[in-house]
Amino acid sequence: MSPREALEAFLRHYAAERAPSAHTLSAYRRDLEKLVRFMEAEGLASFDGLAPDRLRGMIAREHRGGLAPNSIQRLLSACRSLFRYLTREGHLAHDPAAGVRGPKVRRKLPEVLDADEAKELVETDVGGSLAPRDRAMLELFYSSGLRLSELVGLRWGDLDLADGQVRVLGKGNKMRILPVGRFAVEALRALAALGGANLEAPVFKGRGGAPISPRAVQVRMKHLALAQGIAKRIHPHLLRHTFASHMLESSGDLRAVQELLGHADIATTQIYTHLDFQHLAKVYDGAHPRARRKT
Numbered sequence: 001m002s003p004r005e006a007l008e009a010f011l012r013h014y015a016a017e018r019a020p021s022a023h024t025l026s027a028y029r030r031d032l033e034k035l036v037r038f039m040e041a042e043g044l045a046s047f048d049g050l051a052p053d054r055l056r057g058m059i060a061r062e063h064r065g066g067l068a069p070n071s072i073q074r075l076l077s078a079c080r081s082l083f084r085y086l087t088r089e090g091h092l093a094h095d096p097a098a099g100v101r102g103p104k105v106r107r108k109l110p111e112v113l114d115a116d117e118a119k120e121l122v123e124t125d126v127g128g129s130l131a132p133r134d135r136a137m138l139e140l141f142y143s144s145g146l147r148l149s150e151l152v153g154l155r156w157g158d159l160d161l162a163d164g165q166v167r168v169l170g171k172g173n174k175m176r177i178l179p180v181g182r183f184a185v186e187a188l189r190a191l192a193a194l195g196g197a198n199l200e201a202p203v204f205k206g207r208g209g210a211p212i213s214p215r216a217v218q219v220r221m222k223h224l225a226l227a228q229g230i231a232k233r234i235h236p237h238l239l240r241h242t243f244a245s246h247m248l249e250s251s252g253d254l255r256a257v258q259e260l261l262g263h264a265d266i267a268t269t270q271i272y273t274h275l276d277f278q279h280l281a282k283v284y285d286g287a288h289p290r291a292r293r294k295t
Contacts, residue, residue: 001091003036006047010085019173021149031078034062047086050096055079059102069103076102112242117230118142121239122183124224132194134224136187137204137217140166141236143184145243145260147171148214148236156192157199161185170262178260244269 001009010032015025038058044050062072079097086092113121122138125131141151150168158167164180180188188203197203202211217236225234232238240261248257258269 002045003039003047006086006091007032007036007082009089010082013085014081021171027074028078028081031075032082034058034075035079035082047083047092047096048094052096052098052100055096056100059100063103072102076100111232111238112245113230113232113238115246117232118239118242118246120228121225121230121234124228126224126227130220132187132191133204133212134220136184136191137212138221138224138239139184139187140180141239142243143181144168144178145240145247146178147240147262148217151236152202152204152211152214152217154203155199156197156201156203159188159203161188161192168262172264174262176259176262 007029011025011029014020014028020028035058038061039047039050042054044054059072059076062075063069067075076097083092083095083097087095122135122142124138125135137151140146144166146166146168147170150170153169154166159165159180160167161180164182164185166178166180167175168178169175191197191203196205196209202209204212204217206212206216214236221234221236225232244257244261247260248254251257254266254269258266261269263269
């Protein structure tokens with residue numbers, strides 16, 4: 001099996017088994033295309049000829065070429081997934097990634113809004129016919145920590161406003177039930193009262209009554225933030241980060257936050273413990289008489 005044939009077989013398998021988003025599948029293809037092009041340039045006709053030292057050379061070349069450390073780590077992760085698949089299918093007898101490491105990545109903490117900033121954003125009302133939709137959209141983002149893909153895919157049948165719940169289909173086609181806060185329920189009821197809220201209809205509509213596009217949500221949020229005078233870069237995932245940070249800050253229950261966010265690995269959720277510690281450190285520095293820095 002040639003490298004390019006192996007790549008296509010792996011992507012078909014990955015798409016069927018993991019049901020990734022189109023964005024994730026496209027990222028895997030882009031990363032693995034780099035590997036295949038490298039092998040073609042090196043005259044390697046199959047993955048059996050790819051030794052760890054050669055893969056290490058490719059990684060070093062990408063690093064010298066300016067590829068960011070986190071992008072290199074993602075490239076290596078995609079390569080390892082491909083190699084595991086080929087080994088399992090009997091097309092590869094060794095692991096070309098054995099002992100290959102990428103550059104260290106400084107983990108960047110996500111920016112979040114404080115409680116007042118979040119309140120200002122979700123309550124922004126610039127008027128017009130889109131105001132009820134915008135308010136419900138922002139309230140639900142902040143109330144339940146949805147991903148952008150989960151929000152744009154919502155149908156009215158996924159909501160139980162009487163019990164304050166929403167059913168979402170997350171990554172890997174995993175379903176989860178999330179609580180919806182009082183303010184979000186009120187905003188959604190106001191939106192439903194405008195009509196067209198049958199069970200199969202999209203909750204958040206774009207042009208022509210179709211589900212709002214992810215890009216339209218991003219543009220709308222930026223517009224609303226500018227109207228409110230919020231200086232931070234506002235995007236849909238920022239409200240998910242803010243939801244997680246505020247939940248952890250108030251409850252201290254990392255496992256519960258993991259379940260609410262739909263993270264498969266708690267290590268992904270643990271980044272919010274660092275945010276929580278930053279908050280506590282600021283409180284300490286401002287309150288403890290022996291911690292105050294000289295001005």
